[in-house]
Amino acid sequence: MKRERKRNLQAFAFVFPGILILGIFVYYPLFKNIVYSFQSFTLSDITKEWVGLANYRQLFHDKIIFVSLKNNFLYAVISILIQVGFGLILAAVLEDVAFRKVAPALRSIYFIPTVISMTVVCLLFDFIYNPQMGLLNSFLNLLGLDQLAHIWLGSKKTAMYAVIAVSQWQSTGYVAMLFIVAIQKIPTELYESAEVDGAGKFKRFFYITVPQVRQMFFVTMILTVVGAFTVFNEPYILTGGGPGTSTMVLSLHMYQTGFVKNNMGYASTIAMLIFVITAVLSSVQFFTYGTDKEERT
Template identity: 55%
Template structure:
């Protein structure tokens, strides 16, 4: 009986540093932020004015919130298709025995954008999207599609998609590497048996690769969707949510509300909304996919 108690005590002591860390840096700020959402105050004010649910009522009627949420949804849908979908395809292609000799070079090439600072990447894409000297418009003119040339970041209909495109270019290499690790763990005997049965590469991909990496697929999809709801750096650096509010995201609007408009209570309300949406999406995905247990 004493040994069992000592084992439980030892387990608790090993977990204690992690619990303290989570309490200080995750749970306490979360509860504090929820508490602040019932007040309106300035970042430097000594007092807080209790407003109850007024911030939440204002949020529901705020048109900028609807635009920002729609942009986050666009971000999530496009990111799942390109980062997760295309990342899995690239990983499967690079793990094919035909490309084994040159695969390390392409892995490094695709992963390099992940290691570059977002500020540097934003500067690079700022030049690419430049309406006068940008590479993108110059390329369109070169191939006879100059009618498609435009100010990509200055046009309200294309700004958000230009920001999303930059994000895909940077992040796809990270997702690809996670899939490569998962694919390398698949038994080669499965592919050999499929070849003996006459299955082509496409059938092997859908009937062997995809089912065998479903746990990694679930994790990557969850990380991508969660990241899309929290995205801040890309739209803030490239467009600051503009022109107007066309490329605004929830995180950018939260930052502007708190530090530019000095409405910290409303910013806390937006932060709580982001948390609730992200948590709901994660729960729905776990329930639908029936994965994540491993």
């Protein structure tokens, strides 16, 4: 009994720092934010007014919330198609025998944008999108496609797509690396048997690669969607949510409500909306992955 108790104490001693850090920096702020979402106050207020569900009712009358949800949803759909879809194709190509010699160099090239600060990336693309001296319009003019030159961040029709493109450029390489790890775990015997049976590269990709990386597919899809619903840096640095509210997203709306309009109670409510959305999406990933493991066992 003493030995078992000592072992349990040792295990708890290893776990306790992690629990303490989570409690201080995750669970306590989350609990406080839940309380704040039922109150009305500013940063300078000493006391907070309890308003009950008034902030939550305001969500249903806030037009910017619906614009932000639409933009976040658009962000998620495009990110799934490009980051997850193209990332899987890119990973399969880099792991193909034909690219085996140059694959290490290409993996590094595609992964480099991931380690660059998003602030630096946004400033870089702000220069690329510049309507007068930007690289994008200059390149289009060089090709004789002057009619396609545009004020990319100043037009409501293109601003959101221009902002989304920044994330795709930076994050696709990271998702591709995750798929590469999953593809490398696939037994080579499966590909060899399929090749002997006369299956081409496309059939091997759809009938072997895709089914074998389905767990990583769901993980990357949920990570991408959660990232799309918590995105902040790109619209904040590039457009500030404009022109108008055309590039407004939930996290940016929360920031402006709290720190610009100084309505911290309603900002906490928006934060709870973001939390609920991301929690639901994370739960979907968890249960999907767990069900898949049970089927295999």
